[in-house]
Amino acid sequence: MLADVLIVKAKVKYWLEALLDKVEVIVPKFTGTLIEYAPFRRGEEVMLEFKTPVLSPKIFFFPKSERILKYQKRKSAVNVIPAPVETRGRVIFGVKPCDAKALLLLDKQLLRVGAPDPYYQAHRSRTTLVGLGTSQPFETEFSTSVGSSPFGEEGLDMLFYDLGKEFYVKVLTDKGKRLLDDNFTPAEEFHRKTAEEIKARAEAKASYSLNLERWQKYSPLEIFNLPYWSEVYLTCIECGACTFACPTSSNFRIVDVETGSEGERYRVWDAPTFERFAETSAGYNPRLTLKERFRDWVLEKFLFFPLEHKDINCTGCGRCIEVCPVKIDFRKVVGNVRFE
Amino acid sequence: MNELRMILQREARRLMEAGQVDVVIGYARGPYAWTTAPFFAFNKNDCIHLTVSSFCTQNLSVYLPKVEGRVAIIAKPCDVRTIIELIQDNQVRRENVKILSFRCPGMLNPKVLEEKGVSPDQAGTVSSKDYPEALYDWCRVCIHREPPDADLKGEPRFLFEKTDYPMPADPTTLADRLEKKTPAERLNFWMGEFARCIRCKACMHSCPVYYGGGDQFDSIEGATGENQPAENFKIVLSFVHSLAGKCTECGACESACPVRIPLLALHIPMYRKMQQRYGGYEPGLSYDEVSPLLKAEPMPQIVEGG
Numbered sequence: 208m209l210a211d212v213l214i215v216k217a218k219v220k221y222w223l224e225a226l227l228d229k230v231e232v233i234v235p236k237f238t239g240t241l242i243e244y245a246p247f248r249r250g251e252e253v254m255l256e257f258k259t260p261v262l263s264p265k266i267f268f269f270p271k272s273e274r275i276l277k278y279q280k281r282k283s284a285v286n287v288i289p290a291p292v293e294t295r296g297r298v299i300f301g302v303k304p305c306d307a308k309a310l311l312l313l314d315k316q317l318l319r320v321g322a323p324d325p326y327y328q329a330h331r332s333r334t335t336l337v338g339l340g341t342s343q344p345f346e347t348e349f350s351t352s353v354g355s356s357p358f359g360e361e362g363l364d365m366l367f368y369d370l371g372k373e374f375y376v377k378v379l380t381d382k383g384k385r386l387l388d389d390n391f392t393p394a395e396e397f398h399r400k401t402a403e404e405i406k407a408r409a410e411a412k413a414s415y416s417l418n419l420e421r422w423q424k425y426s427p428l429e430i431f432n433l434p435y436w437s438e439v440y441l442t443c444i445e446c447g448a449c450t451f452a453c454p455t456s457s458n459f460r461i462v463d464v465e466t467g468s469e470g471e472r473y474r475v476w477d478a479p480t481f482e483r484f485a486e487t488s489a490g491y492n493p494r495l496t497l498k499e500r501f502r503d504w505v506l507e508k509f510l511f512f513p514l515e516h517k518d519i520n521c522t523g524c525g526r527c528i529e530v531c532p533v534k535i536d537f538r539k540v541v542g543n544v545r546f547e
Numbered sequence: 548m549n550e551l552r553m554i555l556q557r558e559a560r561r562l563m564e565a566g567q568v569d570v571v572i573g574y575a576r577g578p579y580a581w582t583t584a585p586f587f588a589f590n591k592n593d594c595i596h597l598t599v600s601s602f603c604t605q606n607l608s609v610y611l612p613k614v615e616g617r618v619a620i621i622a623k624p625c626d627v628r629t630i631i632e633l634i635q636d637n638q639v640r641r642e643n644v645k646i647l648s649f650r651c652p653g654m655l656n657p658k659v660l661e662e663k664g665v666s667p668d669q670a671g672t673v674s675s676k677d678y679p680e681a682l683y684d685w686c687r688v689c690i691h692r693e694p695p696d697a698d699l700k701g702e703p704r705f706l707f708e709k710t711d712y713p714m715p716a717d718p719t720t721l722a723d724r725l726e727k728k729t730p731a732e733r734l735n736f737w738m739g740e741f742a743r744c745i746r747c748k749a750c751m752h753s754c755p756v757y758y759g760g761g762d763q764f765d766s767i768e769g770a771t772g773e774n775q776p777a778e779n780f781k782i783v784l785s786f787v788h789s790l791a792g793k794c795t796e797c798g799a800c801e802s803a804c805p806v807r808i809p810l811l812a813l814h815i816p817m818y819r820k821m822q823q824r825y826g827g828y829e830p831g832l833s834y835d836e837v838s839p840l841l842k843a844e845p846m847p848q849i850v851e852g853g
Binding site for chain 1: 605804805
């Protein structure tokens with residue numbers, strides 16, 4: 208932590224308005240039906256208390272659809288013109304700590320050594336993340352159990368604690384420090400203590416016993432072949448809601464939109480539960496039935512990814528449970544694995 | 548709704564014990580307040596988890612074509628109608644299915660209840676009798692509260708006559724409100740709604756009588772970001788149109804939508820148009836009457852404009 212300061216709730220609006228001169232500001236908004244992250248305009252009220260939005264800030268780094276290149280087929284060669292990368296500064300206010308941690312996990316998937324994704328990288332480096340701790344975690348949140356926290360600091364540049372009339376603000380990086388202005392006042396010992404209490408209360412609430420230590424006793428292949436996987440997927444209707452709401456999922460598909468001899472290449476979201484997700488161009492599908500697709504979707508997060516990156520690919524935001532049309536409880540799917 | 552739960556549980560258990568069914572498809576308590584989750588009971592002890600409340604928005608008949616063996620299924624009257632559709636379409640055999648249904652008081656929107664300050668602890672007991680204003684749009688327009696076919700018909704304790712079915716003071720639906728707008732305003736509204744669509748196919752996969760699967764969302768035209776709202780609207784409209792004469796307004800698609808696009812405001816006008824044009828045809832009410840769109844008869848002449 209570089210510094211800690213206070214800001215009165217009424218002043219948050221003025222602070223963000225001042226930021227608008229330099230950068231783009233994104234805030235959570237109620238858009239009639241849902242709470243969504245959307246660009247902030249001068250004079251608008253800012254939501255300071257809100258339930259975790261259905262779609263995480265992932266959509267600003269890894270959008271539903273992104274153009275990655277243009278191509279022109281000529282007689283002798285193909286001209287490839289990469290899509291321009293955005294460089295304008297951007298601040299996202301009200302990021303939930305689990306979503307910031309999720310971006311670190313996305314980094315591991317999309318910024319691999321040797322082959323970093325330039326579009327994702329550009330979005331990442333131009334964005335400052337201002338977190339707002341979850342004082343009242345929703346019933347489905349289990350971030351404490353997967354190494355995250357409702358007040359986790361990983362991946363954030365600033366973290367706000369709600370103290371009632373004002374926010375206690377932890378400044379975590381230089382990027383965050385650059386956002387400070389005269390709306391902020393120094394914090395005192397009393398505020399630090401209250402913030403710690405709020406954090407402890409929230410962490411106790413956002414916990415669910417996943418029994419992941421039991422997994423250690425078995426080899427990956429043993430877990431992969433458990434008969435358990437042919438029971439848990441039964442109610443799944445193979446839509447992609449959980450994947451698309453998941454802040455750590457980076458599944459995509461490449462689509463060429465071609466007109467004549469020219470075309471554009473897009474990267475669009477895809478979901479591992481979809482029937483044709485793993486289908487190869489030769490027509491072979493290694494994940495033919497829903498059982499395999501559902502198992503691989505769960506194990507990618509809790510088995511394959513940890514094997515490679517030493518971290519669970521889940522931050523416990525609970526969105527998958529909330530958006531599931533048939534309310535599959537993924538905490539139970541993972542926590543109740545039968546090893547026989 | 549408590550008593551109804553007991554009736555259905557007892558019957559499911561009895562069928563299991565008598566060896567008449569291999570599996571009971573029903574609802575269990577969901578992972579958080581106000582929710583229910585589809586549940587498969589494979590033995591008589593599992594039956595204790597079966598429940599029914601005013602929040603059973605999923606249509607369980609979506610699982611029927613996938614399950615093998617003899618099945619007992621807990622179904623709302625609108626779900627029974629889709630089962631009849633499935634049987635007509637040769638997806639399911641009647642003799643393999645035991646339908647456990649009930650007189651339906653309508654499903655409630657927890658959001659309205661929360662605004663009224665109703666505690667989630669009451670989720671098991673609360674019904675439209677207490678809070679008619681919380682009824683979903685599709686339950687407001689529903690006139691078939693009796694299952695057209697059932698092996699067991701449960702009755703909620705607050706037996707109501709057909710005439711005094713609980714209705715909110717203002718029974719209009721979003722579909723009615725949209726009908727009053729100009730076509731340009733309506734298009735504007737829907738483009739705004741479909742800009743939110745994340746193309747997850749939940750609407751299509753939660754529908755028991757839609758066999759398309761949602762591959763349209765993999766189309767090339769919908770890949771570009773700018774085209775997406777219009778493309779999403781087009782795809783969902785094709786979904787709605789292909790359900791003309793099949794949709795029973797069960798509301799499963801709308802309640803499945805993670806971004807809450809009000810799909811029933813498209814289905815309800817379609818249902819009404821079908822009724823007007825084809826002599827009041829309503830799908831899923833009997834085994835003999837098939838959709839007029841499937842009959843090889845001359846089409847009635849359409850005189851009005853739209």
